[in-house]
Amino acid sequence: MSLTRLLLSHFRNIDSADLSLGVGANLFCGANGSGKTSLLEAVHMLATGRSFRSRQHQSVIQRDQEELTVFGQLDNGFTLGVERRRDGTGRIRINQASAESSSQLASCLPLQVINSDSFSALDGGPGVRRRLLDWTVFHVEHRYAHEWKSYQTALRQRNALLRRGKIATDQLLVWEQRMAYSGSFVDQWRAEVFEELRSHLGALIGELPESPLAGVDMSYRRGWRKESQLLEALAQSREGDLAQGHTRIGPHRADLRFAVEGEVAYNILSRGQQKMLVCALRTAMAELVQQRREKPVFLVDDLPSELDEENQQRFALWVSRCASQVLVTGIEWETTSRPWLQLDFPWNSPTVFHVEHGRISARQHPPASKVEWSE
Numbered sequence: 299m300s301l302t303r304l305l306l307s308h309f310r311n312i313d314s315a316d317l318s319l320g321v322g323a324n325l326f327c328g329a330n331g332s333g334k335t336s337l338l339e340a341v342h343m344l345a346t347g348r349s350f351r352s353r354q355h356q357s358v359i360q361r362d363q364e365e366l367t368v369f370g371q372l373d374n375g376f377t378l379g380v381e382r383r384r385d386g387t388g389r390i391r392i393n394q395a396s397a398e399s400s401s402q403l404a405s406c407l408p409l410q411v412i413n414s415d416s417f418s419a420l421d422g423g424p425g426v427r428r429r430l431l432d433w434t435v436f437h438v439e440h441r442y443a444h445e446w447k448s449y450q451t452a453l454r455q456r457n458a459l460l461r462r463g464k465i466a467t468d469q470l471l472v473w474e475q476r477m478a479y480s481g482s483f484v485d486q487w488r489a490e491v492f493e494e495l496r497s498h499l500g501a502l503i504g505e506l507p508e509s510p511l512a513g514v515d516m517s518y519r520r521g522w523r524k525e526s527q528l529l530e531a532l533a534q535s536r537e538g539d540l541a542q543g544h545t546r547i548g549p550h551r552a553d554l555r556f557a558v559e560g561e562v563a564y565n566i567l568s569r570g571q572q573k574m575l576v577c578a579l580r581t582a583m584a585e586l587v588q589q590r591r592e593k594p595v596f597l598v599d600d601l602p603s604e605l606d607e608e609n610q611q612r613f614a615l616w617v618s619r620c621a622s623q624v625l626v627t628g629i630e631w632e633t634t635s636r637p638w639l640q641l642d643f644p645w646n647s648p649t650v651f652h653v654e655h656g657r658i659s660a661r662q663h664p665p666a667s668k669v670e671w672s673e
């Protein structure tokens with residue numbers, strides 16, 4: 299899947315833009331504060347209904363404007379549109395028709411993001427890693443979204459009862475049964491996808507020459523004790539849950555753990571090695587989705603500030619194998635383009651845009667020599 303056209307209005311400092319995107323690499327170069335990350339953020343909103351920088355739509359809408367719009371056309375002819383208004387309302391449209399949920403957008407346009415926030419996967423809370431696994435399961439198992447939503451609804455109801463304090467076991471049992479039903483599907487699909495992900499990750503790490511990452515092992519924690527069924531575990535946990543006012547076990551507490559020879563990976567690996575591990579994991583996720591569904595699109599924000607040249611080159615190669623398209627930002631052309639120019643066609647022939655004060659203009663593919671960007 300790839301984006302052929304992208305239209306924005308009133309998105310942060312981008313007043314309006316109408317861009318024809320290419321297959322392979324699309325490079326967006328410009329000075330600090332010119333609007334490069336905002337452009338990636340707009341694509342993220344198109345594919346998920348939300349920003350990757352802010353939970354509040356208001357901060358994304360251009361100052362002094364009432365609403366933002368993002369519209370995209372895909373290579374399969376689908377059109378996606380997102381509108382967000384300052385009063386908190388908005389609309390999602392797929393092929394001109396209103397869509398009920400943002401997960402419908404996500405299934406039209408599988409998207410992987412690499413930015414400085416992506417690298418909190420190892421040191422962040424379990425939710426960050428769980429969402430990585432869930433992204434993959436969502437795209438390869440079409441029943442996942444339904445069961446996960448159903449589990450979360452039952453969990454919210456159980457937590458509401460727990461917060462009330464003294465309640466009859468029967469009342470809790472209704473929601474526990476629903477949690478156990480949906481939760482065991484969620485866990486089963488996660489466990490299956492995890493095994494595949496682990497094997498893809500191992501193969502990618504194996505491509506890195508003499509890397510300490512070779513010793514990395516990834517494990518899946520399902521969120522409750524191995525030896526018990528979820529329904530039984532919920533019953534056993536009831537008394538403590540009542541005291542705490544929330545459900546302490548279940549698939550909503552699942553996690554991915556990374557270790558190097560028994561030690562927590564975060565304590566052993568250098569910052570650069572951790573970043574490369576995250577890049578390998580996101581590539582593994584994209585490979586799985588490519589195999590089972592279609593090639594995702596990657597958004598990559600300022601790679602040279604995150605990885606050294608050799609690792610940038612390696613990551614660009616990985617992306618070119620599993621993605622249909624990548625939108626890359628960088629300060630200047632030479633360093634931003636270098637990892638892509640060394641790949642095969644069409645990746646070595648990027649579509650190039652210059653970003654300046656929120657204006658985005660297409661450029662001729664500059665020669666590898668020094669390029670003057672100013673108007």
Ligand SMILES: Nc1ncnc2c1ncn2[C@@H]1O[C@H](COP(=O)(O)OP(=O)(O)OP(=O)(O)O)[C@@H](O)[C@H]1O
Nearest residue numbers: 310311330331332333334335336357358359360361
């Ligand atoms: N709601 C808004 N309305 C107008 N401008 C905004 C809004 N939110 C942010 N900005 C401005 O938009 C500009 C673009 O920011 P963005 O993060 O996209 O830049 P960038 O090109 O990625 O910069 P860098 O290279 O420093 O990461 C910034 O100057 C920022 O202050």
